[in-house]
Amino acid sequence: MTVENQWYKDAIFYELQVKSFYDSNADGIGDFRGLIEKLDYLKELGVDCIWVTPFYPSPLKDDGYDIADYYGVHPDYGTLQDTKLFIKEAHRRGLKVMFDLVMNHTSDQHAWFQEARSDPKSPRRNYYVWSDDDQRYNDARIIFIDTERSNWTWDPAAKKYFWHRFFSHQPDLNFDNPRVRHSMFKIMRHWLDMGVDGFRADAIPYLFERDGTNCENLPETHAYLKEVRGLMDREYPGRILLAEANQWPADVRPYFGDGDEFHMAFNFPVMPRIFMALRREDRTPIEEIISQLPAIPEACQWCLFLRNHDELTLEMVTDEERDYMYHEYAKDARMKPNLGIRRRLAPLVDNGRRRIELLNSLLFSLPGSPIIYYGDEIGMGDNIYLGDRNGVRTPMQWSGDRNGGFSRADAARLYSPAIVDAVYGYQSINVEAQLRDPSSLLNWMKRLIRLRKNYPVFGRGDIAFLHPENRKVLAYIRSGEGQTVLVVNNLSRFSQPVELDLGHYNGWTPVEIFGETRFPPIGELPYFLSPGPHGFYWFRLEPPAGA
Ligand SMILES: OC[C@H]1O[C@H](O[C@H]2O[C@H](CO)[C@@H](O)[C@H](O)[C@H]2O)[C@H](O)[C@@H](O)[C@@H]1O
Ligand SMILES: [Ca+2]
Numbered sequence: 001m002t003v004e005n006q007w008y009k010d011a012i013f014y015e016l017q018v019k020s021f022y023d024s025n026a027d028g029i030g031d032f033r034g035l036i037e038k039l040d041y042l043k044e045l046g047v048d049c050i051w052v053t054p055f056y057p058s059p060l061k062d063d064g065y066d067i068a069d070y071y072g073v074h075p076d077y078g079t080l081q082d083t084k085l086f087i088k089e090a091h092r093r094g095l096k097v098m099f100d101l102v103m104n105h106t107s108d109q110h111a112w113f114q115e116a117r118s119d120p121k122s123p124r125r126n127y128y129v130w131s132d133d134d135q136r137y138n139d140a141r142i143i144f145i146d147t148e149r150s151n152w153t154w155d156p157a158a159k160k161y162f163w164h165r166f167f168s169h170q171p172d173l174n175f176d177n178p179r180v181r182h183s184m185f186k187i188m189r190h191w192l193d194m195g196v197d198g199f200r201a202d203a204i205p206y207l208f209e210r211d212g213t214n215c216e217n218l219p220e221t222h223a224y225l226k227e228v229r230g231l232m233d234r235e236y237p238g239r240i241l242l243a244e245a246n247q248w249p250a251d252v253r254p255y256f257g258d259g260d261e262f263h264m265a266f267n268f269p270v271m272p273r274i275f276m277a278l279r280r281e282d283r284t285p286i287e288e289i290i291s292q293l294p295a296i297p298e299a300c301q302w303c304l305f306l307r308n309h310d311e312l313t314l315e316m317v318t319d320e321e322r323d324y325m326y327h328e329y330a331k332d333a334r335m336k337p338n339l340g341i342r343r344r345l346a347p348l349v350d351n352g353r354r355r356i357e358l359l360n361s362l363l364f365s366l367p368g369s370p371i372i373y374y375g376d377e378i379g380m381g382d383n384i385y386l387g388d389r390n391g392v393r394t395p396m397q398w399s400g401d402r403n404g405g406f407s408r409a410d411a412a413r414l415y416s417p418a419i420v421d422a423v424y425g426y427q428s429i430n431v432e433a434q435l436r437d438p439s440s441l442l443n444w445m446k447r448l449i450r451l452r453k454n455y456p457v458f459g460r461g462d463i464a465f466l467h468p469e470n471r472k473v474l475a476y477i478r479s480g481e482g483q484t485v486l487v488v489n490n491l492s493r494f495s496q497p498v499e500l501d502l503g504h505y506n507g508w509t510p511v512e513i514f515g516e517t518r519f520p521p522i523g524e525l526p527y528f529l530s531p532g533p534h535g536f537y538w539f540r541l542e543p544p545a546g547a
Pocket of ligand 1: 062065066102143166202203204244246309310311313315
């Protein structure tokens with residue numbers, strides 16, 4: 001991919017669900033027409049690419065990740081025409097769009113599965129993975145441990161067991177079948193022809209199964225994903241693939257291949273360690289995990305996130321680390337689905353404004369492209385009393401009006417109750433109010449986004465950690481693209497003294513980026529700073545004149 005086409009390296013991503021964003025026709029459910037009405041908001045926020053979670057026809061037993069028809073649009077959300085118009089309107093504003101590509105499984109309501117189970121002679125039978133017993137592949141872990149006891153479920157119509165890595169209503173597709181592999185290519189072309197700029201590829205480690213393995217990250221899976229990438233490069237250059245591979249660093253790395261597999265991959269290992277470091281007030285978890293990340297090909301990029309539509313997953317941590325995270329961040333048992341914590345960003349840090357800003361400083365300055373989960377830019381809350389992961393999928397809070405300005409429907413008709421509690425309710429937390437308040441989180445986020453855009457080094461540069469004695473301070477130099485930026489994060493709730501060894505930059509001047517404030521030049525002695533509680537600095541380092 002040419003350098004001009006590497007737009008994803010500088011982009012700021014924004015994840016949203018159509019149903020949660022804005023309801024244009026007062027039926028209580030967000031829709032594509034509503035999303036179009038809010039594109040100016042996203043443009044103004046400053047994001048570059050919108051990732052839209054599944055909106056396809058579905059029984060919605062896994063919020064659309066259980067697809068019943070890959071080619072359509074769930075009628076609640078609009079029509080294909082609306083979706084096309086959404087892409088067109090996003091593009092008109094210079095915004096890119098990514099859709100979810102759920103390759104691993106379908107809904108059991110998909111016509112393929114219905115045919116497969118009822119007719120052994122149907123060509124669809126071999127679209128799924130069947131067995132006479134439930135003993136094959138028993139080294140494969142169960143992912144949804146709260147609801148599933150086995151990765152096999154008995155189907156009384158087929159009189160066989162079928163294989164599923166997720167819910168038992170989500171049968172896995174059989175990627176050993178060439179027809180399945182080609183069906184996926186056809187589905188991709190359908191949306192790419194409509195103009196979508198890329199796919200967030202769901203649950204990709206699980207495409208193939210092999211005896212005697214854990215059925216994750218298999219060579220066959222990588223070989224197929226390279227074919228997927230080949231199609232993109234040949235037929236749709238400039239469009240991208242983002243991998244959702246919730247794996248340890250050594251197992252995520254192969255999803256970049258030699259630059260011939262995914263353009264991007266979510267950085268699952270870094271995410272929980274950011275929260276761990278914050279709570280421990282110790283930089284070690286972040287430094288350790290980033291140092292363990294293998295180098296990735298030049299054209300590839302990490303996608304950094306703090307929160308998303310799922311639980312804050314704790315699959316990629318040790319048992320001890322998970323216990324710590326539960327103890328610190330999930331005091332109530334209702335916050336703990338499967339191996340994770342179902343909470344939004346603001347409640348995770350007790351609505352602490354400084355901590356939210358610090359987390360965003362890390363999100364926007366560590367290597368990779370950041371993604372914001374809808375509503376986190378205004379500090380929305382969650383509802384731990386809703387089932388599954390629905391507590392972090394409540395209606396976007398636009399104003400203090402009825403239903404938070406999300407819908408004109410009666411409150412009882414909304415797809416989900418809006419947040420109404422005293423701290424996070426839409427009466428206090430909403431876009432309209434925050435736009436009017438110059439010191440709001442939303443306005444601060446906009447400034448952060450704008451600043452980041454002036455510094456391509458954040459998306460493209462190298463990182464070198466400084467190792468000050470005070471471990472409560474995480475400091476690093478980002479360099480590249482002709483820029484050098486020093487980032488200093490105080491993970492502690494108290495002011496901290498820190499001495500930085502900046503000998504290499506003797507004579508350079510740090511300029512604090514938010515205020516364009518010139519600090520004293522760096523000399524031979526360690527550079528002394530005292531960031532306030534959860535405070536951080538981003539300094540542009542300017543070489544001496546004539547250097
Ligand atoms: O389609 C099934 C699921 O696929 C994604 O799941 C990912 O999230 C899980 C946690 O909720 C995680 O444990 C797993 O490793 C991931 O593949 C999707 O994001 C989910 O919403 C969906 O249920
Ligand atoms: Ca609607």
